[in-house]
Amino acid sequence: MEESARCPECNGKGWVDLRCTKPESADVCQLCNGTGVLGEKTCTGCHGTGRIEVRTVDQMKCWKCEGTGLYPVPEEP
Ligand SMILES: [Zn+2]
Numbered sequence: 001m002e003e004s005a006r007c008p009e010c011n012g013k014g015w016v017d018l019r020c021t022k023p024e025s026a027d028v029c030q031l032c033n034g035t036g037v038l039g040e041k042t043c044t045g046c047h048g049t050g051r052i053e054v055r056t057v058d059q060m061k062c063w064k065c066e067g068t069g070l071y072p073v074p075e076e077p
């Protein structure tokens, strides 16, 4: 029988952050059109990055460990 260890997907937290952190999957900022500047100021929408994060839900129960933080998921006796 396999022993449960810390879930690699969520690092044992039991939930995953859905906030988009990958630059390639972030949306181009609508305010500055991806330039990062508004006039001569840093764009307030994206803080100069030119991209905004795509966020739908802050946290989601980890699909891998079903929120237990352990993988494989320990079976109920
Ligand atoms: Zn911007």
Ligand SMILES: [Zn+2]
Residues within 6 Å of the ligand: 007, 008, 009, 010, 011, 012, 013, 014, 015, 062, 063, 064, 065, 066, 067, 068, 069, 070
């Ligand atoms: Zn997990």
